[in-house]
Amino acid sequence: MAQDVDTTRRGLLFGAAAIGTGALLTACTSNEPSGKSGGKAQQAAVTDEKPGKRVTIGFAGPQADHGWLNAITVNAKERAKKYADVTLEATEGSNDTAAQIGQVETLINKKVDVLVILPADGKALTQVGLKAMRSGIPVVNLDRVFNTPQAYRCWIGGDNYGMGLSAGHYIGEKLKGKKNAKVVELAGLDTLELTQQRTKGFDDALKNYPNIKKVARQAAEFTVESGQSKMSQLLQAQRNFDALWNHDDDQGVGALRAVKQAGRDGFLMVGGAGALSAFQEIKKGDGVLKATVLYPPTMAASAIDLARALGQGKGIGGMAEFEIPSSITLYSAVVDKDNVDRYMPTGFQ
Template identity: 80%
Template sequence: MSHATSRRGLLFGGAAVGATALLAACTSNEPAEAKEEKTDAAPAAEESGKHVTIGFAGPQADHGWLNAINVQADERAKKYSDITFEKTEGSNDTATQIGQIDTLINKKVDVLVILPADGKALTQAGLKAMRAGIPVVNLDRIFDTPQAYRCWVGGDNYGMGLNAGHWIGEQLKDKKNAKVIELAGTDSLELTRQRTKGFDDALKNYPNIRKVARQAAEFTVESGQAKMAQLLQAQKSFDACWNHDDDQGVGALQAIEQAGRDGFILVGGAGARSAMDHIKADDGVLKATVLYPPTMAASAIDLARALGQGKGISGLSETEIPTQLSLYSAVVDKDNIDQYLSSGFK
């Protein structure tokens, strides 16, 4: 896919806080001044408007981040009295998810929010909904064509790799012949390739650093442990490792402990609470994680509601919602951990 640049077109700093707070204004009937004084990102029930039925085809909750996506969508929908939330069981199987989307289309929901198991494979499902007159909010894993969605909202995978690379680069900029390794995600997914590209591009700014090894895992604890063990066996010494995913990072930390290795920096990805607890305690090699905020799912519900009610976003896009919203991937380390600790997902 070649959507990485456009996906980075609109960034919200400070992880997802800026995005969700701003999107809250899109469906409010209050003046902007009053909205700014609220601490809750979503409007209260009394601010209800036109009733909207939102269909949600999300992932199977077999991973910490994916479970957090479902929780965020559920909790945001419950905050609105004018939403009927039609949620599928959730699946990482393409054929099953296509069937679930067909069911939601046949129910004639007003808006569809879809986090596809595979963006490319689910593109036709998005196109089918759009052609049926049901606007689609494409969440995270992007479809192959903008014709398959009205709005895309998600994380910045290229930026995630870029920020991880720059953070590691700054830690090692004064070390001669520094070596780094990479524990990537699933290579069949475009998001993994974008994270690697961003990481590699960042390292180009540090001529003293060389990436000496890379292994692709599968976003699971088991795969993280197995692939990290292979990296540790092959690389007798290195200075830093970037791990794309904090769930597989749990396994990676187990492999590191079993091998009795230290003397390097580990940087995680996504922002799991377990990773943040290690960073806060400063009790091992894990020194930072790059956020990929699951609160994007709450933003997707806000956007879907705005679409159904024919509203825009106050102060940003007054009459229509944007076509692209990309959340910033902040690096969380010991210096700013207290700011982000509460956002860590289980």
């Protein structure tokens, strides 16, 4: 009997849920006679905050050696505490792929109900994601994506291309009345695809503003030290420019140090991610940092919500479907002085 249950769970995870759709629709219809709904959406069972079926969620992420990564873990743990029916089994974060694979395998052996995984390396952890799914444990893949959709039931993450796009349009609108405007870019690690996507989004946005030219670009390493060093080089090479797009608020702390040490102003700076320090600087309004583009670590809290919904076999509020989506890409909103108070509670340290 246990084997039959496991087989059924695997079938549902890999797309056989359609077999039971008729039964679900019949169970959730209104008072209309069976078969006469006309294809109209019925009220699906959705998760809410009321205690329901108990769910054990395994959580595995990288080492929290960066403000954003630490915020991911904090958001996941705090969200889990919100639900009386959720038990969170969190591993100690690791950037070693072999160690993280071992941690996920331990969670699989514990037979958790759902897994939330932010892989240190999506490609390297794809096989263990597949192993979980084939064991009947649905996986919520957080941000860094596995190589195949078969390794997860749902992916949720940020929009790196959208970050660059939002930054480019914000700067473009601020400078659209200025002739021969110049912008510079302080990127992240160029070996990472996410850095390349952020740059592409930025460049594509600037194509809409023929008066603006990107005159320089430096790649840093997402650290305060690298941000300060590379920004100093940019400032030395470019005596005049009108705007700076910085990919990461952590390295932005160093970039702002370099700007102050050089005594430079006369340009606007747009950051990336949504650090509390950036929000506070924007709110003060007396420096070059005027906005930051979100890459919200609150995605980890949402991942817990999705995992709970999966564990309870429910959909999510605001959607007519009985199942949660297979992919959710978060929007890269711009935070400036006009809306910074709203986002301040989400800022990470």
